[in-house]
Amino acid sequence: MNSKKRxxxxxxxxxxxxxxxxxxxxxxxxxxxxxxxFNPKEPFQLRAICGRNEENVKxxxxxxxxxxxxxxxEAVIERDDIDIIDIxxxxxxxxxxxxxxxxxxxxxxxxxxxALNVRDAKKMxxxxxxxxxxxxxxxxxxxxxxxxxxxxxxxxxxxxxxYHVRANYLQDWLADPQAPFAWRLDKNVAGSGAHGDxxxxxxxxxxxxxxxxxxxxxxxxxxxxxxxxEAGSTNEEKTNDSASRDVTVDDATLFLARLDNGALGSFEAxxxxxxxxxxxxxxxxxxxxSIVFNxxxxxxxxxxxxxxxxxxxxxxxxxxxxxxYHEYMDAWWPPGHLIGYEHAFTHQASDLAQAITQQQPIxxxxxxxxxxQQVLEAVDNSIKxxxxxxxxxxxYLNL
Numbered sequence: 001m002n003s004k005k006r007x008x009x010x011x012x013x014x015x016x017x018x019x020x021x022x023x024x025x026x027x028x029x030x031x032x033x034x035x036x037x038f039n040p041k042e043p044f045q046l047r048a049i050c051g052r053n054e055e056n057v058k059x060x061x062x063x064x065x066x067x068x069x070x071x072x073x074e075a076v077i078e079r080d081d082i083d084i085i086d087i088x089x090x091x092x093x094x095x096x097x098x099x100x101x102x103x104x105x106x107x108x109x110x111x112x113x114x115a116l117n118v119r120d121a122k123k124m125x126x127x128x129x130x131x132x133x134x135x136x137x138x139x140x141x142x143x144x145x146x147x148x149x150x151x152x153x154x155x156x157x158x159x160x161x162x163y164h165v166r167a168n169y170l171q172d173w174l175a176d177p178q179a180p181f182a183w184r185l186d187k188n189v190a191g192s193g194a195h196g197d198x199x200x201x202x203x204x205x206x207x208x209x210x211x212x213x214x215x216x217x218x219x220x221x222x223x224x225x226x227x228x229x230e231a232g233s234t235n236e237e238k239t240n241d242s243a244s245r246d247v248t249v250d251d252a253t254l255f256l257a258r259l260d261n262g263a264l265g266s267f268e269a270x271x272x273x274x275x276x277x278x279x280x281x282x283x284x285x286x287x288x289x290s291i292v293f294n295x296x297x298x299x300x301x302x303x304x305x306x307x308x309x310x311x312x313x314x315x316x317x318x319x320x321x322x323x324x325y326h327e328y329m330d331a332w333w334p335p336g337h338l339i340g341y342e343h344a345f346t347h348q349a350s351d352l353a354q355a356i357t358q359q360q361p362i363x364x365x366x367x368x369x370x371x372x373q374q375v376l377e378a379v380d381n382s383i384k385x386x387x388x389x390x391x392x393x394x395x396y397l398n399l
Contacts, residue, residue: 008157009041012042012043012044012045013040013042013043013044013045013083013084013353013356013357014044014045014047014081014082014083014084015031015045015046015047015048015051015082015083015084015086016047016048016049016050016070016076016077016079016084016085016086016106017046017048017050017066017082017086017087017088018050018076018085018086018087018097019050019051019074019087019088019089019111019290019336020049020050020051020056020057020060020061020064020088021088023088023111023138024049024051024060024062024064025346026089026341026342027086027088027109027138027314027349028049028064028065028066028344028348029086029342029345029346030342030345030346030348031044031046031067031348031349032046033342033343033347033349034131034349034350034353034389036234037195037331037332037346037390038331038346038350038353039126040073040350040353040354041353041357042332042353042356042357044349044353045066045068045156046064046066046067047066047067047068047079047082048066048067048069048070048079048082049061049066049068049069049070050063050069050070050071050073050076050122051069051071052071053071053236054069054071057070057071058308059070060301068322071351072172072188073089073097074100074333075095077100077104077106078104079265081357082106082392082395083106083107083109083269083356084107084109084352084356085097085101085104085107085108085109086109086110086218087101087108087109087110087111088111089111089200090183090184090189090190090343091113091115091116091189091190091191091196092116092188092189092190092191092336094110094111094114094115094116094120094124095116095120095123095124096113096299097110097386098110098124098127098128098135098148098366099123099124099127099194099324100126101133101268102127102130102131102133102135103127103131105133106133107133107134107135107352107356108128108133108134108135108136108366109135109136109138109348109352110136110137110138110301110369112138112196112200112201112204112369112372113133113141113191113192113196113197113200113369113372113373114137114366114369114370114372114373115191115369115374116191117191117372117373117377118370118374118377118392120374121369122370122396123279123396124366124369124370125366125369125370125395125396126134126396129366129396129397134352134355134356134362135362135365135366135369136352136355136362136363136365136366137362137364137365137366137369137372138345138347139200139201139204139205139208139364139368139372140344140345140346140347140348140372141201141204141205141280141295141344142204142205142208142363142364143328143344143351144293144295144298144344145291145299145320145321145327145328146293146298146300146301146318146320147205147208147209147325148326148327148328149318149320149326149327150209150284150291150293150301151208151209153291153303154209154210154284154286154291157288158288158289158303158305159284159285159286159287159288159289159291159305160286160287160288160289161166161286161287161288161291162210162261162263162284162285162286163264163285163287164263164264164265164283164285164342164351165206165209165210165259165264165265165266165282165283165284165288166201166255166265166266166282166283167202167205167206167245167265167280167281168267168268168269168270168280168281169198169199169201169202169268169269169270169280169281170268170269170270170273170276170279170280170281171194171195171198171270171271171273171276171277171278171279171356172240172271172272172273172274172275172276172277173271174224174251174271175270175271175272175273175274175399179227179232180227180228180229181227181228181229181230181244181245181247182227184197184246184249185227185247185248185249186194186245186248186249187248187249190249191249192246192249192253192376192380193222193249193250193251193253193271194248194250194253194269194270194271195220195249195253195269195376195379195380196248196335196376197269197271198252198269198270198271198280198295199255199267199376200376201217201280202267202280203267203268203372203375203376204308204364204368204372205282206257206265206267206282206348207368207372208364208377209282209284210259210261210263210284211259211260211261211263212259212371212374212393213257213258213259213260213265213374213375213378213391214257214259214260214391215223215257215258215378215388215389215390215391216256216257216258216280216375216378216379216382216388216389216391217255217256217387217388217389218253218254218255218256218379218382218383219253219254219255219379219383220250220251220252220253220254220383221250221251221252222247222249222250222251223251223252223272224247224251225246225247226244226245226246226247227244227247228243228244229243229244229247233373238311239340251270251271251272252268252269252270252271252272253269253270253379253383254266254267254268254269255267255379255382257278257353257375274325277296278295278296279280279293279294279295279296280294280295280296281293281294282363287304287306288305288307288388289303289304289305289306289307289314290302290303290304292315298339298340298341299319299320299338299339300317300318300319300320301317301318301320302315302316302317302318302319303315303316306314309395312336319335319336321333321335321336321337321338321339323335328343328347328350331350345368367372367395370395374391374392374393375391377392378390378391378392
């Protein structure tokens with residue numbers, strides 16, 4: 001089945017990717033893997049990749065296998081041979097690129113956090129809704145097969161009424177005081193530090209698996225206030241030729257939450273957890289059982305059921321690799337043959353292709369991005385007020 005756009009039936013989904021570094025590489029591989037492993041009705045075509053540094057983006061285009069490159073994102077959006085705009089740039093650029101893409105009739109996929117603030121997220125949601133295009137936020141952990149199994153277990157009532165969610169996302173790449181300044185430490189570019197970068201993921205997982213957020217109270221800290229500028233940094237990273245830059249984001253943010261379903265939650269994000277490289281952990285306790293997931297063991301899910309006989313009760317470790325029973329796994333390898341970080345991006349791309357060609361809703365979309373942003377901002381407000389803050393529930397349609 002082909003999708004119809006501007007009166008022309010297409011045989012490919014033609015992608016323009018803005019950004020070519022870490023996420024650019026991950027998204028590129030996802031489009032290629034989707035074509036190879038998932039056999040979409042309309043394969044992805046890598047039309048143009050975009051970046052400001054011509055030498056680097058030209059090299060990326062050649063290395064990754066893109067047909068062409070651009071140095072101006074507006075030029076990518078203006079092209080008639082592109083259907084999807086994929087945004088893998090720093091957070092301060094998401095709003096303008098997404099709105100321009102929607103106005104041009106392009107489908108939009110953006111990295112998280114979706115925006116710098118709730119105000120911008122609402123504008124982005126309005127633009128894609130008014131344009132009638134598909135829109136998606138790259139919360140890829142939703143597409144880890146073990147998380148899909150956790151969703152199924154909870155939906156089937158196997159852990160009963162949920163009482164607790166405890167989640168953390170721990171990294172250590174800034175624990176060294178000598179680590180240099182990077183764009184992720186500039187509030188004007190990144191919006192926030194560990195909070196928007198890491199808490200955004202566990203907020204989204206909680207919304208996906210359990211419930212919306214009702215109210216929050218938080219605290220944060222910036223442990224090292226200045227970072228040295230690394231030799232060879234770009235002009236954008238330098239300020240008045242000084243040898244260091246102020247760190248204007250949080251290094252760690254922790255918060256408590258009450259969820260709409262009555263459950264209590266605790267959340268922690270830090271880039272100073274020495275020894276933790278990418279430790280994303282979520283534990284959900286209910287009246288009939290519990291589940292535990294840690295991304296550093298992403299092919300496994302722990303599940304405890306109180307309905308087991310007392311002498312057999314305990315956490316069982318489920319290896320989530322069975323093609324017949326575990327979502328997405330039929331595209332990959334025989335049972336017990338593990339998948340990795342990049343595969344969740346492929347699952348995301350495959351779902352996006354299906355949504356576009358079959359004109360189906362896709363999640364997480366820009367409304368999910370807005371809901372996450374509202375939680376992030378409520379925590380920020382709580383840190384300023386030093387008290388509990390309600391999470392805003394309105395979107396642009398309710399204003």
